[in-house]
Amino acid sequence: MIWRSLASLRLTVPLLLGLALAAVFGTFAPLEEGRYEIFYQRLWFRLLLGLLALNLSVCTVRSLLQRRRMLAVPTFPLNSADLDPPWRVLPEGLDRDRAAARLAALGYRVVAHPQGLLAQQGIGGRWGGTVVHLSLLLIMAGALLGGAGFVGTRQLHVGHEATDYFDWAAQADRPLGFTLRLDHFEPVHYPIELRLAVVEADGSRPPLLLTTREGETVELPRPGLTAQVEKFLPFEQMLFLQLYRDGLPLGRYQALPAGGKETSPIAFGLTLHPDAFRDPMLKQLHSEVSILEEGQVVKQGVIEVNRPLVHRGVTIYQTAHGRDPFGFWFAGFQLSRDPGEPLVWSGCVLLSLGLLTAFFRRWRVLLFAWPEGRGVLEPLRGFAGEAGSADLQVLLHALAVSVTAEAGTSADRYDP
Structure with a gap:
């Protein structure tokens, strides 16, 4: 009785609703020291999770045992007159060998059974629900183990x-x-737009002001002389340039702000320094x-x-x-x-696979027998409801068509 109660949906549903309701209060409740996780680390919340884990564990074990019993030696009434509804009776002329061949052609895996034939389709879907349960248990175990980190x-x-x-x-x-x-640190910014001042060392001309940004190249007032803006450090206001003459590299130039203790070096009778720049936008640390x-x-x-x-x-x-x-x-x-992180990630992957398998690989099991020379079938799994009944009708029609087609082929073959 306790075993059945622990595996019952009557326990699963209240537990899930209770956890959902607690999560709502945990989201909107006043934060303790600005940390959300404190609410979910309380003993009563973990006890709820532990009870849900026990429920899933018992449910998984019961499901595995039921599948094993069902596929071991499933039985059903052998008197075809007792079968209800009547469409469980197989078409005339469909013997064991013909049924096995036709079912295999329709994608069923057929094996011998003491009562006749056992046909299965979508065997992978057989484990979809079990994999989902196991994945949730893995995620819970990983979360619990994470407390040791x-x-x-x-x-x-x-x-x-x-x-x-x-x-x-x-x-x-x-x-x-x-x-x-820590060997080195620097904040990385998006390309900064700046104004470069080019000053004649002898003061013979007013400064030339050029607007540029990192990565661009500007022409300097000397024949064939250009400068590529390599990097600008806004906090230090240091500008690093690569100088070129006629496309050939000359070296790196460090431009310092004007009016500081140190001044920019003179190159080709020019001094360069950053004059103004836009506020930098942080990109990365x-x-x-x-x-x-x-x-x-x-x-x-x-x-x-x-x-x-x-x-x-x-x-x-x-x-x-x-x-x-x-x-x-x-x-x-x-x-x-977080020592539980591998378990959590493994559980997430298994959860995705289990859901895909459960929803897109429907597990179907049929038992075929020929008591009193009359073929009958019993759907064991995957044919519930009106949709399942309709699929059975389609299957029986396909089997009947195959018998008719084979009979027609035989008649043509032996027609004098």
């Missing part, structure tokens, strides 16, 4: 290292297990990091937004950036370990 943060200046992180759940520093070093173990670099990589770095099960995300009062860059990282 951690989420923490660490802020680093360029050139600095860290061997620990701040665990927000424990409100304490925890060892990371390796050393994280770019961090270059090294992973060290026992003082040795074991891994190097780039961390950007939506491009984390993974080492020893720890995923490192780019989350923040800034400059301190002295003008030095720092980057903020989130570090997390």
